[in-house]
Amino acid sequence: MALLAARPDLAEAQANEILAAIPGHPAGLLIRASARRRLGRAAEALADLEPLAAAQATWPPAHLELGLARGETGDSKGAVEALSRAVALDPALVEGWTALAVQHRLLGHAQAAGRAEARALSAATRDPVLLEAGAALNEGKLAVAEHLLRDRLRARPDDPPALRMLAETATRLGRYEDAEALLRRCLELTPGFIPARHNLAVALYRQTRAAEALAETEVLLEADPRHPGYRNLQAAALGQLGEYDRAIAVFENLLADYPVQPKGWMSYGHALKTVGRQDAAVAAYRRALALSPGLGEAWWSLANLKTFRFAPQDLDAMRQALAGGDLSDEDRFHLDFALGKALEDAGHDEESFSAYSRGNALRRASLDYDADETHRHVLRSRALFTPEFWAARQGWGCPSPDPVFILGLPRAGSTLVEQILASHPEVEGTMELPDMPALAKRLGGRTRRDQDSAYPDALADLDADACRTLGEEYLARTAPQRKTGRPFFIDKMPNNFAHVGLIRLILPNAKIIDARRHPLGCCFSGFKQHFARGQAFTYDLTDLGRYYADYVDLMAHFDQVLPGAVHRVIYERMVAEPEAEVRALLDSCGLEFDPACLRFYENDRAVRTASSEQVRRPIFTEGLDQWRRFEPWLGPLKSALGSVLNAYPEAPAPQERPYDHSGD
Structure with a gap:
């Protein structure tokens, strides 16, 4: 087992000797399977692991290795099943939670991935304060987690796990600059802390600093060249830099290794669309939907091509998906937007507007937008930017x-x-x-x-x-x-x-x-x-x-x-x-x-x-x-536009401005 990381070939050879002497030895089978997976032969590993996990129903390492091997062969759903079993048997299994998060992301399960990442953070420590903070993160209680972690860092400012957990809290709050500073300090203290480096690459990418994110991703890929999460991030960063041909090549290699990941096919479709390869983009989106018929964003990606037209069977498939009870809100509102476009193209205007309205209402409920704040920004801008200024x-x-x-x-x-x-x-x-x-x-x-x-x-x-x-x-x-x-x-x-x-x-x-x-x-x-x-x-x-x-x-x-x-x-x-x-x-x-x-x-x-x-x-x-086809339902929009509507294309006369909605 000690040889697995550095010399999996020798580990395999020794495991074969054990199994020759004691056929079916569970630890020998596990070592041989792990070695074969590390040598890029995950399919051979599964031949040992499937019967081993079935026979050793309560042995967490067998289910962990089964999940890792299934993931290597592109079977993300099977990987999630095995990894979930492993962490249920041993909730302190950090590697299991981390791998589970990766597979959930490949399947497009963002919330489940976030929960698994939070469990990995808390499982990495036995410190009661960090365990409490990890539990708060897992439950989405970000203010509680932040308070606990800041208190810890005041007492121990150089605690890498606390720094990383506070960075994760900042990331979820959209404070990417804060997350970056925390993660850089964490890596100063522990340069080999790979999860923290991955977090840093994500924080840089979300700040649109793709060149820096790409540099961090290359370090990650040196440590684990086949890691699907690192490769997805590499492709995304290349796309953000406008290096679309390179991004497409990364996606193609990734999907050859991990073909059963609907989100991956969808991201590949986005890159193809950007460079004008519409037919190939449609095929990629269709592949994503074949793997996950309820993936709302893939349906919306087809609709968002604008020149694409849905077939009647597509409408039936979208309605069937919406009728299912296990859709996330994100899948549901994406499907509503896509169905609205399909119905609009088919001339069913009232039904189309209803679908658009459902999607918008569901999306609006998740957003913290304040129209009065926008209006006050305009008033303050007008007051500041005078001719004298x-x-x-x-x-x-x-x-x-x-x-x-x-x-x-x-x-x-x-x-x-x-x-x-x-x-x-x-x-x-x-x-x-x-x-x-x-x-x-x-x-x-x-x-x-x-x-x-x-x-x-x-x-x-x-x-x-x-x-x-x-x-x-x-x-x-x-x-x-x-x-x-x-x-x-x-x-x-x-x-x-x-x-x-x-x-x-x-x-x-x-x-x-x-x-x-x-x-x-x-x-x-x-x-x-x-x-x-x-x-x-x-x-x-x-x-x-x-x-x-x-x-x-x-x-x-x-x-x-x-x-x-x-x-x-x-x-x-x-x-x-x-x-x-x-x-x-x-x-x-x-x-x-x-x-x-x-x-x-x-x-x-x-x-x-x-x-x-x-x-x-x-x-x-x-x-x-x-828009005229939908004018019967646009009353709230007309009322809110006020004098701006009749004055178009000019602005209303100065005495009619501002259209003060907030009363301030």
Whole structure:
């Protein structure tokens, strides 16, 4: 057994000698099977382990090794069954809980994986304080876990397990910078603490620091080259860096080794979709559904291709899945969104709207979005960013003209604008970059849940050097996304409309383009869309209307105090007169006209948004008034839009603004 880790070949040879002398010896069979699994021969290992586990029903090591071997052969469901048996027999089996978490993630069971990870953390110690903290983590009592762990670290600041557990708490709370700091300290103390390094790689990835995450993943893969979780993270980080061909190759090798993982096939489909291989993406999503018919995100991924059409049997399969009682909320709302799209395409508008409404209501219930907070942000921004504010800061910031910000609301035509500009030889398209919101979040500091952020008011305290440094930091953060050496690059994060003041302060020569679409068309399109993250206002018609009205109000303010700083593209005008609008767009960016910008659909660059398939076709008009079919049910949206609806494409007159929903 001591030879297993370093020389599994010798361990196998010695186990064979034992078994030659004593056929069927349980420990000999276990050692031989473990050695064969470590040598990459998991199928041979199973020949010993299946009868061994059946005969030794209460021996945890047999069931642990069976679960590990099943996982190696790609049988994640069988692995979960065996590993669950192992940890039920021995709840202190850290390796069993850790492996169980990996297999649950491969199957897409995020909550079960989180519970298993928490049990692994608590099983790794016999310390009563850490056991209590681990139990709190397992039950989702994050505040309790955080309090216990901070108390422990005040007494023992260099306790690696406590550091890692507090980092896990911070990760679940979305405080990835805190998690990173804790994990780096943990690894300073114990560089070989592999689970902590994996946690660090995840924290870096979730901060969109993919190059750093990839470096940590490579260290992990040196220790365990076949680990499916590390390989999935490697592929995800490569995709975040825009290295799609490499990401696809990693997925293909991973799925060859572990073919029975629906989430893996789905992630592979996402990568294929991004590079325009729609038929292959559909096949990958279908493979995921063959393995897990209730995997809602795979159904939604098909719907999200936009140009894909479901067959009648697909509607039956989705309805059957929704009728089942064992669906998670996440699977259920993804299925509702997908069913809504299928019914809309089939012309069943009322039933389609009902499905969309169910999905939105279920998703909204899990989100902590406050429309009043958005409105107060707009009011504070208008109060701060006055003509006097800008006059006092002339010449501040980083002078680089490289970034082109395309902002507004999602589903307003921003991907079309990006594709047009990225077809110009001087402009590189990247993706929706999270770096400006991350800077804003940092400047706002941490607040209690019942308090507004100090942002944007904190910008008044910055001096010229700080503004220049922030602009340079933004350029450094986004540099890994630039692959072509073109002088300009696009940041298409729509939510950056809330940060126009910050953009102008730290990057005064950046171009800003506001992509705008008819409020009912834009908002209803958002209501039909399930976003991976970051658009919490889209799951309620009233929230949507309020958000759109606040956006129009803030942009109108910048039009007034910084005339000409923002170029506006009205989607309906772009569709009606593409050449005139493209010329105006290029002129606003200081670019010469290039005919390739009118043939944007020939550009084969990777596109990561929901419109990825649509922008690979010429401009089309069929989607302009699609919302009219659903107008009977859009009353709450119209009411929330108020005067903004009738004024479109202009903003309401100043005396009608702000549309004050909160009464403050």
